[in-house]
Amino acid sequence: MWFAVVIISLALFFDFSNGFHDAANVVATIIITRALSPRKALILASICEFIGPFLFGTAVAHMIGENIIDLSAFDPGALDISVLLIIAALIGAILWNLITWFFGLPSSSSHALIGGMVGAVLVAYGPDKILWKGLIFVIGSLVISPLLGLLVGWLFLRITFRLTRDATPKINYFFNRMQIPASIALALSHGANDAQKSMGLIALSLVILGFSASFHVPWWVVASCATAIALGTASGGWKIIKTMGSKIYRLRSVHAFCAQTSSAAVILGAALAGGPVSTTHVVSSSIMGVGVGQRIKAVRWGVAKNIILAWFITIPASAVMAGISFYLIQKILIYF
Numbered sequence: 001m002w003f004a005v006v007i008i009s010l011a012l013f014f015d016f017s018n019g020f021h022d023a024a025n026v027v028a029t030i031i032i033t034r035a036l037s038p039r040k041a042l043i044l045a046s047i048c049e050f051i052g053p054f055l056f057g058t059a060v061a062h063m064i065g066e067n068i069i070d071l072s073a074f075d076p077g078a079l080d081i082s083v084l085l086i087i088a089a090l091i092g093a094i095l096w097n098l099i100t101w102f103f104g105l106p107s108s109s110s111h112a113l114i115g116g117m118v119g120a121v122l123v124a125y126g127p128d129k130i131l132w133k134g135l136i137f138v139i140g141s142l143v144i145s146p147l148l149g150l151l152v153g154w155l156f157l158r159i160t161f162r163l164t165r166d167a168t169p170k171i172n173y174f175f176n177r178m179q180i181p182a183s184i185a186l187a188l189s190h191g192a193n194d195a196q197k198s199m200g201l202i203a204l205s206l207v208i209l210g211f212s213a214s215f216h217v218p219w220w221v222v223a224s225c226a227t228a229i230a231l232g233t234a235s236g237g238w239k240i241i242k243t244m245g246s247k248i249y250r251l252r253s254v255h256a257f258c259a260q261t262s263s264a265a266v267i268l269g270a271a272l273a274g275g276p277v278s279t280t281h282v283v284s285s286s287i288m289g290v291g292v293g294q295r296i297k298a299v300r301w302g303v304a305k306n307i308i309l310a311w312f313i314t315i316p317a318s319a320v321m322a323g324i325s326f327y328l329i330q331k332i333l334i335y336f
Helices: 002-032 038-055 059-066 076-102 109-124 132-163 171-208 219-235 238-247 253-273 279-294 301-335
Strands: none
Touching: 002 038, 002 076, 002 109, 002 171, 002 219, 002 253, 002 279, 038 171, 038 219, 059 132, 059 171, 059 253, 076 109, 076 171, 076 301, 109 132, 109 171, 109 279, 109 301, 132 253, 132 279, 171 219, 171 253, 171 279, 253 279
């Protein structure tokens, strides 16, 4: 029971840090363009983040919980190792979230969690207990989704420009208003996709600890993870909001609307298909896409380069942190 309390608490804290870290993805554009005040934007996003996990199933949770780590690795005789593995994976992901938040660098909570799981398993059991087919699918989803965000953002902006080429300046008011439903769709899709990652780990832990005979996601896990990510979003990560909203590309209302709509479409499609994607990467690449659609030189590629670099180092960095965490926790327990 104590193991369960520790793991669930860490998973919910990860979910909170996910919401806190990724709030920028949902509200940055609508705040920077002043379509909504920061307070109203965060309240609206938090409500939608809570609702999202209840609407779109648990396909991502099943992918995280069943298709990355071989469940046969968790035998009752090695219960301590199995529990420490989950704890170390969460610690590695949380540490990376906090480090990147401190430096105001948009980074992927999804990458961090996957890296944490892989790093802990490699130290605990070696590569044989990793389900490489499932891991490749997950990494493929994480890699392809930003490319889709870039493409869809560019395409949607070009179509929007074509449809509104004869519009008067009053069209800016229309795009400001349209950012509200676009932001709602983005928050719903973010809650649906990202909250499920913690659900998958909690459900996996319930199987390991013997509370569940088979993998499934109880309703109370859905409710608690939805609450944690909503509270994290309400807290807001202001450093990353500034980076996302103004440092990649100088957004106007039309760009913000196109970036939000494109991101929501890619993220929601992935949630329904069971692909755990990075909201951070999809939103930032969509912003790059609309920037390229306007004028390629207008994108601040120096900032974009730092974000892209974070895409590549997050999984190995969080894997190393989780592996070190597993080793240290194991040594401390042996000592005591």
